[in-house]
Amino acid sequence: MMVRGGIYFDEKLERRRKRMLKIKIYAGLAAFFVLLIGAGYLIIYSSFFRITRININNTQIDADKTVENLKSFFVGQSKIAEFLGPENILIWKPEKISEFIKNYPQIAELKIEKNYFGREIKISVLERERFGIWCQLTTNDQRPTTNDCWWFDKKGVIFSEALKAEGQLINKVDDFSGRFLNLGEPALEEKFLSNLIKIFEILEKSGLKIKSLKLENLEFQEIVTDSPLMPKIHFSLRINPEFALAVLESLKKIGFEKIEYIDLRVENRAYYKLK
Numbered sequence: 001m002m003v004r005g006g007i008y009f010d011e012k013l014e015r016r017r018k019r020m021l022k023i024k025i026y027a028g029l030a031a032f033f034v035l036l037i038g039a040g041y042l043i044i045y046s047s048f049f050r051i052t053r054i055n056i057n058n059t060q061i062d063a064d065k066t067v068e069n070l071k072s073f074f075v076g077q078s079k080i081a082e083f084l085g086p087e088n089i090l091i092w093k094p095e096k097i098s099e100f101i102k103n104y105p106q107i108a109e110l111k112i113e114k115n116y117f118g119r120e121i122k123i124s125v126l127e128r129e130r131f132g133i134w135c136q137l138t139t140n141d142q143r144p145t146t147n148d149c150w151w152f153d154k155k156g157v158i159f160s161e162a163l164k165a166e167g168q169l170i171n172k173v174d175d176f177s178g179r180f181l182n183l184g185e186p187a188l189e190e191k192f193l194s195n196l197i198k199i200f201e202i203l204e205k206s207g208l209k210i211k212s213l214k215l216e217n218l219e220f221q222e223i224v225t226d227s228p229l230m231p232k233i234h235f236s237l238r239i240n241p242e243f244a245l246a247v248l249e250s251l252k253k254i255g256f257e258k259i260e261y262i263d264l265r266v267e268n269r270a271y272y273k274l275k
Contacts (some may be wrong), residue, residue, distance in 0.1 A: 049089050049119070056123040061106065066125065070112075073100045089114055092121055105159040105184030128153040132171030132200065132211075133162045134187050138178070148181075156186040156193035168211045168227060171200050177218040192221065192237040199223065199241050203233075206248040208256070222265060230256055231272075236265040243268050 071086035150158035
């Protein structure tokens with residue numbers, strides 16, 4: 001009888017434990033759903049995540065348009081973002097900015113900082129600086145015809161349309177290579193770009209007032225100056241042109257008006273022909 005009574009007592013205790021466990025589970029689920037509903041209300045309807053201010057640094061790019069473009073971009077990232085709307089600080093995700101910049105080549109860098117307590121967004125925009133104009137040309141009846149011109153920066157990235165420049169006031173490359181160039185992409189490979197920028201800098205330091213270069217055939221990886229008042233100066237894009245500055249300074253003693261062309265396509269070597 002005692003054994004049976006002990007068994008009965010154990011079964012009764014076990015039922016009580018199961019009942020308490022169910023109560024705890026139901027209470028936990030209820031608390032979870034209450035928290036979930038509360039969080040949903042906080043995110044969707046409360047002003048806690050509502051942006052009160054968006055600050056953008058001084059920029060030549062239209063600030064209001066940039067903000068609106070960013071709002072459209074973040075809202076379009078997901079159905080949830082679309083539901084929450086552009087004024088919700090949670091949908092502004094700085095890690096997605098690289099995707100946004102791809103569509104705006106004039107922007108070199110864009111940073112977003114979020115202040116959750118102040119419910120503020122700070123936008124920092126670094127624009128590409130104009131270094132020169134890159135024009136694609138074709139030869140028609142032995143006359144060069146300009147197809148398109150773009151501004152490019154010191155990294156060689158073409159980022160906005162430009163008018164064809166004449167004279168020697170602006171750095172310019174006339175490109176006859178027949179390639180198709182895309183906005184937001186470098187006009188040359190990186191190994192050639194750094195030498196191209198150095199060539200422009202050397203020409204400026206030399207005081208020759210030459211700012212126009214001609215790229216006739218990219219296969220040769222060579223470029224030549226284009227100035228009606230000065231001899232043609234041939235450079236190779238494959239080699240560092242820094243030695244050229246000393247050469248040009250030395251040739252000033254002869255007088256550039258007496259020189260037909262200067263060949264600097266061999267590293268640390270200079271060849272020239274007198275008229």
